[in-house]
Amino acid sequence: MALTKADIIQTVSEESGFSKKQSMETVETLLEIIKRTLENGEDVLISGFGKFCVKEKRQRRGRNPATGSAMTLSARRVVTFKCSGRLRGKINDQVN
16 A cells, blocks of 8 residues: 555654644645756755656657557656665565
């Protein structure tokens, strides 16, 4: 089951003692800062968590999976995430 924005707001409210409205505003503000930074083509580094990077994809040839016909995929920017070594360690410790 995925962690939703509503779950994050609820947890922030419970753990910080903020009201639900204050927690929602805090989470929304944080997400807007991250979105705006990525829109500007800048990376977002959160120590101990990971790094969101904007990568440029060139135009390339592809295929329509439904019809099998060749098509051209336009150039675009995508967001990638690379987790920190600390987070990777915590994830792998839970699995074992």
